[in-house]
Amino acid sequence: MAQQVRGVIARAKGEPVRIETIVVPDPGPGEAVVKVQACGVCHTDLHYREGGINDEFPFLLGHEAAGVVEAVGDGVTEVAPGDFVILNWRAVCGQCRACLRGRPQYCFDTHNAKQKMTLLDGTELSPALGIGAFAEKTLVAAGQCTKVDPEASPAAAGLLGCGVMAGLGAAINTGNVGRGDSVAVIGCGGVGAAAVTGAHLAGAGKIIAIDIDDKKLATAKKLGATHTVNSRSTDPVEAVRELTGGFGADVVIEAVGRPETYKQAFYARDLAGTVVLVGVPTPEMQLELPLLDVFGRGGALKSSWYGDCLPSRDFPMLIDLYRQGRLDLDTFVTETIALEDVEKAFERMHHGDVLRSVVIF
Ligand SMILES: NC(=O)c1ccc[n+]([C@@H]2O[C@H](COP(=O)([O-])OP(=O)(O)OC[C@H]3O[C@@H](n4cnc5c(N)ncnc54)[C@H](O)[C@@H]3O)[C@@H](O)[C@H]2O)c1
Ligand SMILES: [Zn+2]
């Protein structure tokens, strides 16, 4: 029987979110209902609320979550009721041209639950990134559930479901940071701080954290940054060059999502180095660069969706590293909050007070 639970809804562009009753159908074939235990507040939720992703309101926000599978539909074999899972927003299809070439992390046909969750009056909801986990329960495709060690704290584990995985993967997978590389990270919120952590885990020699907020820089230092630059007062391109023998960093990760910070990343990179764009721009943003510089400076300009992760490969491995004390996820959980406090958490995000506010159920 369909269930009624509380969820955080964004009704219209820029309007404060509010809690409403939502209807969660029983899982159909290939689907699962998950009892959410923890869900982090990601900047992408705010992008949805502000109409920056698309205008398919009303949105059921929340997508950085861990919980326990409550029920599964017909044909589901990968997870069972009672499993502790992290929700992922890229359930791979196994059949598209990327999957068939053995590159499922680039799957071009990822999927979500087929049935819709609704408001009480039947209005269909658009779940953020096909998840919608600021809700006591949510309906997802079974492939969006990745089973991990149930000993991990849900608040920390859930963060791998989006921002922290995006940042770790931007460094490890997309940027392919290796031992001894120099790395700069522009924007050290949840995603950028995770990129710092990923660079540290991968053995980078120099890790330069750049932000306009000293609190974020202090946390980045704790997570492995060797140098910090406040780009409000210091030109970040000059600073990175100075710290790298005048050349620039091997890998520069942009975790803000703005043309001006992308340009900084482009010019703070050594010749033949790699720029990774993990910050998400909004539709009106345009980038202008001299094409001769794009050509002449060589190297790679890459985008990173979800850190090019493969949830089935990366989530259990990263949770194991966390359990061994080699990956600090707890530092990312600045505060735990109630479902009612998501709007306040958006405000705190604007003020730069938190790495992650995590809703605990
Ligand atoms: N590619 C992906 O798969 C993926 C996944 C999750 C989030 N994101 C995106 O990553 C970006 C960061 O997300 P977040 O959750 O870390 O956000 P956040 O708000 O926690 O962090 C943004 C950080 O950027 C800093 N910043 C802002 N303007 C700056 C500037 N001009 N120069 C330097 N630093 C600046 C802020 O002080 C803050 O610390 C967002 O655009 C988000 O949508 C991408
Ligand atoms: Zn595919």
Ligand SMILES: [Zn+2]
């Ligand atoms: Zn996110």
